[in-house]
Amino acid sequence: MDKILIGDFEGPLDLLLHLIKKSKMEIFDIEISEITNKYLNFINEMSEMNLDIASEYLIMAAELIEIKSKKLLPNSCEDEECSEEEEDLEAELKRRLQEYKKYKESTETFRVLEDKRNYYYTKAPESINNYFEKKLENNDDVGIFDLLDAFQKLLERQNYNKPVNTRITRKELSIKERVAKIRDVLKERKTIKFIELFEDFDKPYVVVTFLSVLEMAKNKEITIKQDNNFSDIYLERVD
Numbered sequence: 001m002d003k004i005l006i007g008d009f010e011g012p013l014d015l016l017l018h019l020i021k022k023s024k025m026e027i028f029d030i031e032i033s034e035i036t037n038k039y040l041n042f043i044n045e046m047s048e049m050n051l052d053i054a055s056e057y058l059i060m061a062a063e064l065i066e067i068k069s070k071k072l073l074p075n076s077c078e079d080e081e082c083s084e085e086e087e088d089l090e091a092e093l094k095r096r097l098q099e100y101k102k103y104k105e106s107t108e109t110f111r112v113l114e115d116k117r118n119y120y121y122t123k124a125p126e127s128i129n130n131y132f133e134k135k136l137e138n139n140d141d142v143g144i145f146d147l148l149d150a151f152q153k154l155l156e157r158q159n160y161n162k163p164v165n166t167r168i169t170r171k172e173l174s175i176k177e178r179v180a181k182i183r184d185v186l187k188e189r190k191t192i193k194f195i196e197l198f199e200d201f202d203k204p205y206v207v208v209t210f211l212s213v214l215e216m217a218k219n220k221e222i223t224i225k226q227d228n229n230f231s232d233i234y235l236e237r238v239d
Helices: 010-024 031-049 055-072 081-117 144-161 175-188 201-216
Strands: 191-193 222-226 233-237
Touching: 010 031, 010 055, 010 081, 031 055, 055 081, 144 222, 144 233, 175 201, 175 233, 201 222
Parallel strands: none
Antiparallel strands: 191 233, 222 233
């Protein structure tokens, strides 16, 4: 078994509790003479090992010696004052030990609870609005689904109106280029109908234009407005 050292205790009361427990005694039934001898023997062993003894341990040793000596020496007082003083010193020590024991036990309880708490994870309250589909422009109540609906109706209308025979000329157009074109339009006209952006209706051009509008709305270059449900959607330049 490993030897117990002074550093294993949190103070003199902690050491006394250890010695009492080791002797299988109850705090209020301890024999001061016996526990004082055990305490002094322990302090002497630590000194022989060249270990520094904190002053608080030496103060407790002095208190124990004082209590023990007063119990062993003949009572020279003519009244009961000396006897009461001895009892008070011993009772005070036992009270301190009892209080420390309660503190130590409660600390251990809290330590166990802390260990259990480490198995749980709590999350701070958060608004569920963060998980809703964000609208392109909050003030005007126009969301991305409104824009998609307008886009779908545009395609349906164009499909209905297109001639029987058409010839499609392919255009290679990037979102960056299309955004630049829309910016140029909005420099001349601060507000424009969404439908007016579609000069051509071949698939690549329509898709790139639509994605460009979304990109500009995301970057807060434009606001998207609609006066009433199912009415025309407008794009407005943000100055």
